[in-house]
Amino acid sequence: MTVAVRSFAKINFGLYIGAARADGFHDLRTVYQTIALYDLIRVSVRRGSGIEILCTNKDPRVPLDSSNTCYRITERVLDELAVKSNITIEIDKRLPVQGGLGAASSNAVATMVALERALKKKLSPVARLRIAAEVGSDLPLFLVGGTVLGVGRGEEVYSLADLGSAPVVIVTPEVGVSTAQAFADWDALVKGGAELRSAGRTNASAPTRDWKGGDARRSVARRSVACRSIDRLTRFGGSDRLFEVGCLLSSWLTDSNNSGSPNTGASAKGGSRAGKLLSDLVRTGIENDFEIVVFPQYPELRDIKGALERAGARYASLSGSGSTLYGVFRSQADAVKAAHSLQRQGVKAVATSTLTRQNYWKKILD
Numbered sequence: 001m002t003v004a005v006r007s008f009a010k011i012n013f014g015l016y017i018g019a020a021r022a023d024g025f026h027d028l029r030t031v032y033q034t035i036a037l038y039d040l041i042r043v044s045v046r047r048g049s050g051i052e053i054l055c056t057n058k059d060p061r062v063p064l065d066s067s068n069t070c071y072r073i074t075e076r077v078l079d080e081l082a083v084k085s086n087i088t089i090e091i092d093k094r095l096p097v098q099g100g101l102g103a104a105s106s107n108a109v110a111t112m113v114a115l116e117r118a119l120k121k122k123l124s125p126v127a128r129l130r131i132a133a134e135v136g137s138d139l140p141l142f143l144v145g146g147t148v149l150g151v152g153r154g155e156e157v158y159s160l161a162d163l164g165s166a167p168v169v170i171v172t173p174e175v176g177v178s179t180a181q182a183f184a185d186w187d188a189l190v191k192g193g194a195e196l197r198s199a200g201r202t203n204a205s206a207p208t209r210d211w212k213g214g215d216a217r218r219s220v221a222r223r224s225v226a227c228r229s230i231d232r233l234t235r236f237g238g239s240d241r242l243f244e245v246g247c248l249l250s251s252w253l254t255d256s257n258n259s260g261s262p263n264t265g266a267s268a269k270g271g272s273r274a275g276k277l278l279s280d281l282v283r284t285g286i287e288n289d290f291e292i293v294v295f296p297q298y299p300e301l302r303d304i305k306g307a308l309e310r311a312g313a314r315y316a317s318l319s320g321s322g323s324t325l326y327g328v329f330r331s332q333a334d335a336v337k338a339a340h341s342l343q344r345q346g347v348k349a350v351a352t353s354t355l356t357r358q359n360y361w362k363k364i365l366d
Helices: 069-081 103-119 125-135 179-191 216-234 240-252 274-284 290-297 299-310 332-344 357-363
Strands: 002-020 026-046 050-055 086-092 147-151 156-159 167-171 315-318 325-328 349-353
Touching (some): 002 103, 002 167, 002 315, 026 103, 026 167, 050 069, 069 086, 069 125, 167 299, 167 332, 179 290, 290 299, 290 315, 299 315, 299 325, 299 332, 332 349
Parallel strands (some): 050 086
Antiparallel strands (some): 002 026, 026 086, 026 147, 167 349, 315 325
């Protein structure tokens, strides 16, 4: 039996790096958002034993051995379900490798979903999350979909009210960025005592994390409510920086009338939250810390971010550790126009949209 599953990508709305932990990982704060671009995973189950990985476009960067996330998650699923079968996993690769879109993690979760269907057996929700977190830090987000708060090393996830469907342009440069190296560069920067605040900005006039500018009284009031809310979710330790970031993220996710109540996915006056997302991002100045260390190593990525902004993006950012960048636009027409403009400049760009949780699960099966 063969089951095909769409393996959707993600972007990060902000990514903040805390101190290195005893287990070698870093504490993180991020908001994950699934988008409509995808790989296609086909899982075939036959009698016998063994796991085989195939890549249809023969991308040499896709491992075909036990180091592949699809292989690793298959081993664990078969063990959890006490099943012995011969499994073939075919990856139709459309997303970039080492691109910051979570492709390998999404592939693994898509494999899990396909395996359950092909084997006609279901894992418990707890087992799914446990297995996903064992294989990789950002796998669990793909078991939720839509807009997701990620804390811990990124594996501790909380579903958030969806921000609606927003037009985005995704740029996928040919260069690949090693996440491990990006973390190492970050650690070296922190060890050297560098000033980290807003260091990765291309727009120096944008708001900072200092909560300065605008209506200070409303910011303080919202911060108080936001901090109480986020503190319950993220189990803060002694990191003042990540506590500040948690407050910022929670503030961004509150509603448009500054009442401090949770975002419900629609504005107080009715209509979609997607349009409000644009002004929220600009107002908050939400950042990706990886830009601070990745842009100096790959200055062409900083140039692409600037190109997205010049093409009309209200907000542009590196996704994850890169190399993929994205821009959020006011309308799909604006996104399409910007993608065409970037393509004429020799940049690999595509217009797409964010994917709500409902549509994520509706469209995941091919």
